[in-house]
Amino acid sequence: MSATQPWLAFLESNTTGTGREFCVMARARGLRPVLLTRDPDRYPYVAELGIDTVVLDTGDEAAVLDACSALADGTGPAGVASSSEYFVATAARVAARLGLPAADPDAVARCRAKDAQRALLAAAGVPVPPFVPVSSPQEAVHAAGTIGHPVVLKPVSGSGSAGVRLCRSRAETAEWARTLLQRTTDERGAPTPGRILVEKAVDGPEFSVETFDDTVVAVVAKHTGATPYFVETGHDVPAPVPSGDAAALGRTALRALAALGLGWGAAHTELRWSEAGPVVIEVNPRLAGGMIPVAVASATGTDLVDAVVARAAGQDPPSPGRGAGHAAVRFVMAAGEGLVVRVEGTAAASAAPGVVVAQATAAVGRQVRITHSFQDRLGCVVATGADTGEAGRRAESAARLIRFELVEPAVPAAPAGPEEGARGR
Template sequence: MNGTAVRWFAFLESNTTGTGREFCARARARGLRPVLLTRDAARYPYVTEDAVDTLELDTSDLDAVVSACRGLAEGTGLAGITSSSEYFVADAARAAARLGLPAADGDAIARCRSKDLQRAALAAHGVPVPAWTAVSDVAAAVRAADAVGHPVVLKPVSGSGSSGVRLCRDRAETEEWARVLFGRATDERGNAVPARVLVEAAVDGPEFSVETFDGDVVTVVAKHTAPAPHFVETGHDIPAPLDAGASAELGDTALAALKALGLGWGAAHTEIRRSADGPVVIEVNPRLAGGMIPVAVRAATGTDLVDAVIARAAGLDTPPGVSVPEAGAGHAAVRFVIAAGEGRVKAVTGIREAGAAPGVVVAVPTAVVGRQVRITHSFQDRLGCVVATGSGTAQAATRAEQAAGLIGIELEEPATPEKGNGGR
């Protein structure tokens, strides 16, 4: 890296299918120079395409991260540190705090990322959550499911992107899936670790997310997911088509959850199901939403949450887009191209056509030629994404679905060519 008077802004790893690229672009727009701290820069194709500086190091070693950031600070200066990756938000906050930079409470973030600790804190403060138990072996999982009552949802205590999450309708399914989860437990580096699994009551009702910033509700998002027994997110509608009372109820529930967890600094993404008895918090994520939701929020409302995160972490003025948004289209929808088969990616087609379709603001592939596609029933099954705007929910959704259908992911044998399904 060559010398420059521009201050650095450090990103600790990145998400791979969402807004990692957007973060770097917004840092540059703020007059900062993004640098990605990573174990493997090759994981992020946008780094080369956008000429983003990188520092390769062991990003699971907080001391090494702090040392690298201190070196940046002693050079031309370091404005801030953050991460767009679920797995590194806590350490990014801890590193920033050690260097006297603006940061959320890293320990509160770490506790929040442990789903059992999060549930316990929420329940203790009267925030509605599903009945749940954390277990450490298959037999305990079956007993917990019997106590909670089927159907139940099993998920790893630590994880994101719907990885390992499954609805189990009876004891046999519970035992089978528990064996899978306990047999494949690894940490972020792929090392085997003792597993803990959350067994929780399945909550009926539509799912939403509440996007907040510094304790204020920005918008409520309606979620679309794949059919049971898995919960892969296939699309989002922004804002959710709800009346003012329902939206306010969801927003108040999210804010109560953040308060219970000692959060509220910067961005948070709270997932809630609206049951017949009212909102039930499924999960609080102490970070900006993934899945291109921030792009759709900006398109619909004019509020730029990615820029807000950069500004907050750099100690800059509160960006105007948070409190006084520019005019947006009013409504936006996200739809994903979902893998229908397995195989190596041979070609990606239709991106230009999808990008030129009515109302489309973003059309991107997340699958690159040469990638091996496997069905994992997680965010990794999403091979492309479209964000489209419209005058209403229906128009935005239709535009996004139609444009996603133009994207083709051609797989080598034994898989067959697949087309985007628009999230349906």
């Protein structure tokens, strides 16, 4: 890779899955990917691919701007982007400061604060659950009493279901609010706001709508684990729902983007289908995680990772290819805690019928702890099929082939709840 090629800076990243693919796609477009990170060891693909790395405090926006300015002095700048929920706003602001392609930084920042996002959506008439931001357990209990149990408590700036919990009583609400508000840093080590969100629990199946600019690319059905948590265990593309329902979900997502001033590049909008129709749970101003982009590309032929790289670098987007029509993602979930000492079955899973990707995301030496978040996923499979059912069965069958041997925890397990040092988003 020539040092004279235009650089594309990635401000942190997903540690697995699409994080690697962003760098691969950048190189395929003649760009020099440069990872800006606080801890290169978080990213196993960096050494494998020989990615240029700049180590700095990525929570310091001025330091990020200085680093990108220094890169620009050496070669022509192409863009600044991030696939991490926690850094999309900083990436947008730095890109805009350098005159590079970017979404509206203020809109992205507003969207990252879930309470501000909800207020804007509600003011625009976009259906959202009743909600109240609070800053103490007492306020949380009072809000839940006003809204009516069951309620969902969540951080106002989180990702990957970390800290999200269903509470059915005053006692559960007070206890979980206390747990969340005792946190001082998020999964990436940044300071957390001293408030959380209390919202009415919405019954009904969960979906996501994947968009690029003002176009709906796919409506995705979501599988989640047992309550009171909301850990994603799989996805189906496209969602197996009537065309009218899929259209309504897409329209609601686009209304939400318009209300938030978004609609530039990729967005991932999560919704539930209530008795009254679609309800927006949250809008994420970034590409979806959880291997959804791989499933979307497999099913529809639209490569959203490549599209995001192209948009960030000011290049033409890719033309859609030929998709298989249906794809599914299934995750290998941790059944217990311990130290990973053996991983088997990825080759067999990769060779199974219809499998596009099969990978273990927990390597030997990882300490597994049950956190009721995306960290509980140890591996994943993406498979295609003639219909959603076949794709799902193939992914599930292949996922069962990936096995992890754990020994007793080397360190005491932390209590269930938001964890420090989370990996993946």
